[in-house]
Amino acid sequence: MxxxxxxxxxxxxxxxxxxxxxxxxxxxxxxxxxxxxxxxxxxxxxxxxxxxxxxxxxxxxxxxxxPALPFVDAGCYFPGWSRTPPDAVGLWALVEAMSADDPHLGIASFLCDAQVARYFRQHGSRLGDRFGERGGGRLRIVERRTPGAASCFNLVGASQVGKASLTGMRLLHALRGTxxxxxxxxxxxxxxxxxxxxxxxxxxxxxxxxxxxxxxxxxxxxxxxxxxxxxxxxxxxxxxxxxxxxxxxxxxxxxxxxxxxxxAPAALTPAIAATEGWTFGVP
Missing domain, CATH: 3.30.420 (Nucleotidyltransferase; domain 5)
Incomplete structure (x- = not known):
């Protein structure tokens, strides 16, 4: 160790x-x-x-x-959007750029963007038309292997994890390289x-x-x-x-x-490592 x-x-x-x-x-x-x-x-x-x-x-x-949104299932984070980033580092940079004026590493500006909102379920019965076919929202590969995991595209309910993850992406962007x-x-x-x-x-x-x-x-x-x-x-x-x-x-x-x-999880490929990441402890 x-x-x-x-x-x-x-x-x-x-x-x-x-x-x-x-x-x-x-x-x-x-x-x-x-x-x-x-x-x-x-x-x-x-x-x-x-x-x-x-x-x-x-x-x-x-x-x-x-640390990232689902990518593998659709071949990108935001299908149909020209600004969809190619990897997680690009995703962190996008969230940061669109939320830079929000205090406390917040992400309100990102979620209020009309194009971004199409991919999320938000409060007030706001369901984006690109939220996904799954009732609970899209999942990363590791989340499919984790009982009880929730989609980061769902921002409603006590078990939602999307807001924590998006604010976390601003943290990861700030830590990049250090x-x-x-x-x-x-x-x-x-x-x-x-x-x-x-x-x-x-x-x-x-x-x-x-x-x-x-x-x-x-x-x-x-x-x-x-x-x-x-x-x-x-x-x-x-x-x-x-x-x-x-x-x-x-x-x-x-x-x-x-x-x-x-x-070294068996399912963790270089492509998944670059786009979706992995939860430590999931085999």
Whole structure:
């Protein structure tokens, strides 16, 4: 194992300066994972990640959003639009360019664009005519292999992940060239790496049953950590599923980071790596 610390950001796309849904936990090579207790903004998270990149510490950082939209199913992100980008790096740049004036790494301007809106389901019964034939929206290849995964083109409902993912793309654009982002960048021999994670995978590994993937009390969190072979956590001022997701997933990353198979999924081709990316932990 080349990593010495492990971190997880639970992410949020909420239109707020400091969304309640952002949480960060960090674990060392041993000992308990610890929550970094503060009210985060997305720019705060960007600054923290830039500091890690600048220090060059061998840290594996998981972040809970989809880094790209579906591409493989239609051969592009936005069928029928001349501005559709050729790869994920281009997609990040497009979202950034169309949202550059939005504060807090927001994406309201991007979603308000008349052409972009055709591909999304948004609040107020606004269903774009190019949303897709699937009732729930288009999925990436890795999402088809992940039970419970949702389409980033759906922006409605408690389980929607699109807004978090689109704000996350602004974060990835800002980090480009400073922090390797797997699998868009190859796994470097040293230093920090950022990967997409799905906190439900960590919850399952911690023995939390389907339908009960959210932990909101100290006893359940203690039990989940024990099942991951981790020492107990320091007590929290407040237990919510954002904090516990981050803590459990940081502990889980520590247990699986050495697994070579997770860095080379059989279905992950170079084309998928460049356009859709992959969720770390999905075989």
């Amino acid at each position: 080349r990593f010495t610390r492990f971190a997880c950001f639970d992410w949020s796309g909420a239109a707020a300066e400091r969304p309640a849904g952002i949480a960060l936990a960090v674990a060392g090579s041993e000992g308990p994972p610890r929550l970094v207790e503060r009210r985060w903004s997305r720019p705060d998270a960007l600054a923290w990640l830039r500091d890690v990149a600048g220090a060059g510490e061998p840290m594996l950082i998981g972040i809970d959003f989809s 922090l390797p982002i797997w699998p868009f960048d190859p796994l470097p021999p040293r230093g920090p790496v950022l990967v997409e994670i799905y906190t439900t995978i960590a919850a399952r590994a911690a023995g939390i049953a389907p339908g009960r993937s959210k932990v909101r009390d100290t006893d359940a969190l203690r039990l989940g950590l024990a099942r991951l072979g981790s020492p107990d956590h320091p007590p929290l001022a407040r237990y919510d599923d954002h904090a516990t997701d981050a803590i459990l997933t940081a502990a889980w990353l520590r247990t699986v980071a050495h697994d070579a198979a997770l860095w």
